[in-house]
Amino acid sequence: MEYLKLGQTGLEVSKLCLGCMSFGDSSKGFHSGWLLDEAASQKIIKKALDVGINFFDTANSYAAGTSEEYLGRALKAFANRDEIVIATKIFFGDGHSDSPNTKGLSRKAIFNQVDASLKRLGIDYIDILYIHRWDYDTPIEETMAALNDLVRSGKVHYLGASAMYAWQFQKAQYVAEKNGWTRFSVMQNHYNMLYREDEREMIPFCQDMGVALVPYSPLAAGRIVRDWTADTARSKTDQIAHAKYDATEEQDRAIVARVAELAEQKGVSRAQIALAWLWQKGIHSPIVGVTKEKYLDDFMGAFDVILSADEVAYLDDLYQPHNIVGAL
Template sequence: MEYARLGSSGLKVSRLALGCMSYGDPNLGTHPWSLPEKEGSRFIAEALDLGINFFDTANIYSLGTSERILGAAIAREARREDVVIATKVYEAMHDGPLAKGLSRQAIMRELDASLRRLGTDYVDLYIVHRWDYETPVEETMQALHDVVRAGKVRYIGASSMHCWQFVKAQYVADLHGWTRFVSMQNHYNLINREEEREMLPYCAEEGVGVTPWSPLARGKLARDWDARSARTEGDPIQERFYGPTERADRAVARAVADVAERRGVPPARIALAWLLQQPAVTAPVVGATKSGHLRDAVAALDVALDEGEVAELTKPYVPHPVVEYV
């Protein structure tokens, strides 16, 4: 395993993060494909064995049960000080007008609830899951600064927003001497490269670590395009992200498959290798629900794509419409 500092912070993370969205009670929340505790815990243990020390979850994943599974597995399999736990806040965990967002009230309440479920005194990286259009950014950034000062959070990060919003939040933090975001978890892979326009250059310039989600485009870059699974059948987001550009996206997936075939490796390894070679990227967030997923991901660290292969992988790309992450 390789390790790197998360942006310009002092936090060292593995070059791959295990995304825990797929582990939780399948009867709770909006992820019916989730693996229950016994199955999910096996992947967390395997990740630790492979040297992965970076684990990403969110309060909303299976309504908190993902956090519970991750916390219990870490308590059994590792020392707390040896792992980096990231969780997120924004989505509604209950009904009512106060349930959602990044108000001071919501951040304080949801952080305490996440800590209880994770069974820990602190979160290494606390991520705002989305931009809150209804709460002043000053309120959000001060609340995040306060939970850092209280020792409940070590670092803060952001996810899936426009670059101007991220810049505004950082400016507000600087203006008041509050804690800055050290990471951006955004949607970035070979068939959605819109973040190369503004967000990635900004992060590189400002020393912000990038931890892309959906590095394999929800499996589109890892298997035959038309393959079906419980995830594809129960995940309407796939059509919203990739439906409008399917023709070009299929061409990118074919290029990945061609390079993989020549090298004699699975396509997922090639798609991840390309992402790991992008200068701004610190650690893609990878999912694992089947045997071999994690070992393939780790093996991507040893794949060095040449200029010809990179050109072949990127040539079919076409611009994608902006997706509002709400």
């Protein structure tokens, strides 16, 4: 495993982050068709620790909060809390109530959601707290003030944002700086070889401001790394992935063919090509979600893959503009 400082923070994280959206009670949540139960989730988390991953990402909305519960119990059993970095997200709520005060980014909702996440995770503080989306119904000043108070209280150490427009992220950073509040240190955006819209504004802005880039869906829900006709439980039931990628299937298929071609030439896996591509684009720690331990062993080989400028250009050449997916 390789490690790096997360943007301009002093936090040191593995260059792979384990995403935990695939862990949780299958009777709950919007993606129950491919969730791993607690025993299977523990095996993946233990394997991640064994290969050197110290960075774990979840959210209060994943499987109605049971992802947080599974992750918290596994890390308590297998890891030293001081040695690991736990990130979670707020905005959508945990699905247990439809009340407007249990979701969103009002002061009340933020405090309630954070306390609930801390309880489910079984920890005293959250290393990185992300706002999962932009809240159009709450003044950003209220949100940033509440987040700053959480940092000052010690319940949260660093702040992150996810999946929004660059103007929104810039506005939040400006409000925080203007008032002497804690700014966001991390951006968790949607970015991979099949979806590169953030190269226009968000990624250059983050790189200019020293904000760490920790993208979700780095393998496009597996589409980059498997044969296009492959049938998996996730490919059949993941409606979110279908919404993200089905509309661009024709052009994406051609890009995936080039990934396969280059992987064969270099004698490596497609996943290793995709991860190496991300790191060479300046990404800090892509969030990888897995349902089998063997995938983590495969990912480790990506550290030895170096793509030439010509190879990166070959992979980039067929990309065409996409509709925005992720920002609401």
